[in-house]
Amino acid sequence: xxxxxxxxxxxxxxxxxxxxxxxxxxxxxxxxxxxxxxxxxxxxxxxxxxxxxxxxxxxxxxxxxxxxxxxxxxxxxxxxxxxxxxxxxxxxxxxxx
Numbered sequence: 001x002x003x004x005x006x007x008x009x010x011x012x013x014x015x016x017x018x019x020x021x022x023x024x025x026x027x028x029x030x031x032x033x034x035x036x037x038x039x040x041x042x043x044x045x046x047x048x049x050x051x052x053x054x055x056x057x058x059x060x061x062x063x064x065x066x067x068x069x070x071x072x073x074x075x076x077x078x079x080x081x082x083x084x085x086x087x088x089x090x091x092x093x094x095x096x097x
Contacts, residue, residue: 071077
């Protein structure tokens with residue numbers, strides 16, 4: 001019979017570590033759920049951003065968007081300009097030999 005109670009006792013001890021009640025005051029820990037609340041706040045996009053009349057949001061130029069759509073439809077898309085990110089020194093693939 002004591003072999004059946006051992007797993008229950010072990011489970012009770014392990015679950016005591018998950019307790020969020022402060023033993024001194026008897027109330028729920030004030031920091032409980034803080035990480036979830038923080039993560040939710042950081043990942044939430046502001047649904048009503050304040051944008052002044054002079055500062056249009058990025059990508060809101062209608063004429064450029066229409067021209068890009070027209071180039072896409074006529075298969076005359078601008079080629080991507082390649083630029084280098086390093087200056088001087090060894091070029092990629094030219095290490096010591």
